[in-house]
Amino acid sequence: MNIATFAKRFWGQGLILILLILLATFPLYTMPLFGSDYPLIFLQAIIMFVILTVSWAFFSGPTGYISLAPAAFFGIGIYTTAVVGKSLPLLATVAAGGVVSFIIALLVGAVTLRLKGIFFAVFTFGLVVLIKELLLFWEITVTGTRGRFVLLVDNDTIYYIIFGILILTLLTTYFIRRSKFGMAMQSIGENEEAAAHMGVNVTLVKVITFAISAIFMGAAGAIMATKWTYVDPYVAFDIRMSFLPVLMAIFGGVGTYYGPILGSVVFSYLEELLLTKFPYYYMLTFGIILVVVILYLPGGVASLIERLRQRLQKGGLTGKHANT
């Protein structure tokens, strides 16, 4: 393989596709200019879920370790804003949310990524609840004040910032996955023991991937905190923020890059529509879909699309596998 083919790996089909999508979604960038408030808020929520889902899938997809920590990092981002939001410029606060989440994820990962998959999942779940309980205790017993007031930011700014985080998330995860590091990640998911024996520092790769995924979750939490004037541990550390991205990613299909995006767009759209009117029906349907997908379509919707694509390719060309 020479430089040309190597470059093709980077500037291949995928990136062109992304550029096309970016162009097609141009209205999104300019939304604040001509949209009214409601669609903007709607979009903010969707983008938030896309960030969480893509970040989740970035780590849990290739490694196969199911993490239930998104809610923890999202909440950490929220609380970072609650604590420093009034003293720092907005962008710095958002960055702080990402950095704090990164650091905590590094610590948690270093300590827990040696655990077997199931235990890691339960541990991350416990982390969310533990942080919530500890903060609650702190607020009730030590500081005496329950919850904090967050600075107010206008919708347009929130939108631009969260949109920016989305672009960052998408680009970062895309390029890392295509890199040497991404190859290591995938090999761990395929066969961790073999990967270790071929020279991959498995623990390091897992921890760093986990920590990177936390950055965007934290940043998203930091900016979304400005939507609620008041936050307390219950609001900030809602375990649904862990469950939902998992569900969305699995529905969309974890094996591809666009699967989680697809799943989160569809479901967050539905959520925003239905949540206020039929919350229980919504979650019930979600549960049913999750079970059905796991049983009958483990690759998610993306696997259906891939199968269709292969069939079309086979029909069109001589039936040779396309070289990715």
Next chain:
Amino acid sequence: MITTIVDIVVAGLLMGGIYALVAMGLNLQYGVARVFNVSHGEFIMLGAFLTWFLFTAAGINPLLSLAICGPVMFILGFLMYRIVFIRLRRVSPSLDAFEANSMLAAFGLLFIVQNIALMIWGGAMRGYSFLNFGVNFLGTTFAANRLAALVLAILVSAIFYVILVSTRLGKGIRAAAADPATAGLMGVNINMVLTLCFGFGALMAGFAGVLISMCYPIYATIGLEYTIIAIIVVVLGGMGSIPGSLIGGFILGLVGSIVSSWQPALAIAAYYVLFMILLLVRPSGILGK
């Protein structure tokens, strides 16, 4: 009233009995059937609500409800395993994949059951009064219902342990837990054993639900709380060890009672800290392999 050590210990034991029962059910489901059933708590919740409903609507004695809820939950669990997890086992490429997939599927089931309950009963707290008088024992007064719950919990655990150790079914279960492939070769109908195990796990959850409803107020979202407690106890006592769950349950109950007497708001946090330390230091638990 002065909180004595006896008070704390007994309160811990009373809670612990229920924890043990709850954990034993999950132990069967994960230790044997390898399903990390995060919807375990929902069966508890259903058992609790069913008892409450039977009591308030038809005046049926909760002790009698044990005989109703148990089998109902057993059937539910049996069906659940049959419909969802047997197929999942077949399509999963490896045991690890199966464990991960079944956990996710159980999440789905959790949403389904919990939201159906919410739709039927809403999110409000429910409760009823049963055996709500004091009993004097060792110089302290305990609630009769909690005492009854403890006794029943131990009884159920003991009966189950006996089944496990001396009956053919029990031997089949232990064989399946130790080495499913070989057990299958030895003539044990693995699928049936696992399905039964799962059903028994649900049955114990149902029982626990009945006992819980006797002593505490309930609401449709308590499932997850108890699932987590079950997980912690199972890890504490040792995965796959029924006696371990018994011991672990009591230990956790004591921990909760001790921490509560000092700082009630920290009880749940204490559970998690203990849990996380366990996972890192000795994931096999006290009696685990």
Next chain:
Amino acid sequence: MRILEGEKVSKYFGGLRALSNVDFHIDQGEIVGLIGPNGAGKTTLFNLISGALVTKRGVIRFKDKKITGLKPYQICRLGVARTFQSVKIFANMPVLENVLLSSFFGMSTSASSSDATRAAIESLEFLNLSETRATPARDLTLANQKRLEVARALATNPEILLLDELMAGLTHTEVTEAMELITKLRDKGITIFMIEHVMKAIMSICDRIMVLHHGEKIAEGTPTEVCNSKKVVEVYLGE
């Protein structure tokens, strides 16, 4: 030169004694066979050497440097590579990427992209797998998957290669090809330590053979010596 040696290596799984006080040594350039009935502890020994398992009893040294206690990736980068009894390829990745991974991460010094790619391609050529570069690994035949495992190990530029039952499941012809491959590898300068049940291969290409039984080394020597050892005969005939 002693490239690999172990002193009093033992491994217990709970109460089960998998390996007990095994002393061994491999000289550079040798092809050493490791045989023994199933459950004798052969793969356990490999696992201890490669770092997949740890033990506090006994020492293993590679080129006079203690490697017990190191992580697998560290041992790999030092120059010890292995294949696995149950083939552990990266099933959904193309063949080339399987090997690229090793050349990227497994060599003693970090390789540049082009060097790594070259090493990977060379490794595939050595194993006659170049045509299958783009095939997902899971679509290969068993023999080719085993070749892939060797190619993968080879791409880490090892000085010693541990082969765990490479010939299991291979046809007659494939076994002969594998034997040729092993000799070619040795000619390249790589020391070979191989677990095998296929006696024909062991007898013909090994310089020396070690015999394990119930976790203990019961015999060691040239193929002829081992064949004639009463103990070995008892163990194999008695089984």
